[in-house]
Amino acid sequence: MIEVSGLKKKFKLTKDHKKNKLDKIDPREDKDYFHSVTDVSFYCAQGEVLGLLGPNGAGKTTTLRMISTALKPDAGSIHIGGENIIKNPLFGRKSIGFLSGSTGLYGRLTVKENIEYFAKLHGMSKAAISSRCDELFDLLDMHSFIDKRAENLSTGMKQKANIARAVVHHPAVVVLDEPTTGLDIMTTQTVINFIKGLKAQGTPVIFSTHHLDEVALLCDRVAVINEGKSCFDGSLEEFKEVGKSDELNQAFMNILTEKSDV
Numbered sequence: 368m369i370e371v372s373g374l375k376k377k378f379k380l381t382k383d384h385k386k387n388k389l390d391k392i393d394p395r396e397d398k399d400y401f402h403s404v405t406d407v408s409f410y411c412a413q414g415e416v417l418g419l420l421g422p423n424g425a426g427k428t429t430t431l432r433m434i435s436t437a438l439k440p441d442a443g444s445i446h447i448g449g450e451n452i453i454k455n456p457l458f459g460r461k462s463i464g465f466l467s468g469s470t471g472l473y474g475r476l477t478v479k480e481n482i483e484y485f486a487k488l489h490g491m492s493k494a495a496i497s498s499r500c501d502e503l504f505d506l507l508d509m510h511s512f513i514d515k516r517a518e519n520l521s522t523g524m525k526q527k528a529n530i531a532r533a534v535v536h537h538p539a540v541v542v543l544d545e546p547t548t549g550l551d552i553m554t555t556q557t558v559i560n561f562i563k564g565l566k567a568q569g570t571p572v573i574f575s576t577h578h579l580d581e582v583a584l585l586c587d588r589v590a591v592i593n594e595g596k597s598c599f600d601g602s603l604e605e606f607k608e609v610g611k612s613d614e615l616n617q618a619f620m621n622i623l624t625e626k627s628d629v
């Protein structure tokens with residue numbers, strides 16, 4: 368179980384940012400800071416998949432980076448199994464498998480060498496690494512390219528390798544930032560099946576997406592962020608009910624419009 372409560376994160380604005388800013392001012396911007404995330408809360412229990420939704424710039428990646436411990440929140444708490452990982456980031460790093468938008472592979476190493484390297488960093492034994500690699504290479508259909516250098520991979524191969532890297536240590540919670548963006552249909556299906564497998568094993572999975580067909584296929588729960596604030600957190604059924612539509616795109620837009628009209 369992972370529980371996120373009252374997260375906040377602001378970024379100091381640089382001179383360049385202020386000087387170049389010709390767009391409409393975002394209400395989250397003040398004189399010196401951009402308040403990227405101002406109040407985000409949600410939870411995801413064992414065996415549940417939570418879809419994190421929101422328009423571009425809403426604060427999804429910032430939220431997921433705080434959960435991954437890459438960014439320290441200004442306020443709020445993130446509990447995994449009762450432990451606040453903001454106070455104990457080492458526990459957080461062991462407990463979470465995080466797939467970010469930017470690649471985390473060493474270009475000169477092969478795919479297999481990369482995954483083995485990250486497994487070693489997690490302190491796994493030789494035997495555990497070997498059997499976990501075989502398992503992941505099967506599940507993510509990677510055998511045909513495990514001996515290729517990471518710098519020579521296609522987008523889909525790279526994403527599969529990044530997912531394998533993120534989950535090699537059997538994390539208690541898996542967090543994926545837009546895992547299917549830019550992938551072809553076959554690779555997307557492999558990633559969707561992989562997430563279903565994690566759910567079947569009881570691992571909570573949080574993933575951000577703009578594809579509501581994936582939400583329909585995978586999610587038990589949905590959280591919506593708009594302009595840095597949570598505006599919905601509930602089951603998929605509640606999402607349709609509150610959004611007044613069985614069609615998820617429409618329900619999403621209704622939730623955003625209703626909340627911004629308040």
Ligand SMILES: Nc1ncnc2c1ncn2[C@@H]1O[C@H](COP(=O)(O)OP(=O)(O)OP(=O)(O)O)[C@@H](O)[C@H]1O
Pocket residue numbers: 378379401403421422423424425426427428429430
């Ligand atoms: N380091 C930073 N410094 C200043 N502003 C930042 C920084 N990181 C993010 N932001 C701003 O915070 C806001 C939220 O960004 P974030 O990447 O979390 O949005 P998102 O919901 O993931 O968007 P998308 O769907 O487009 O990926 C954006 O306006 C972004 O420009």
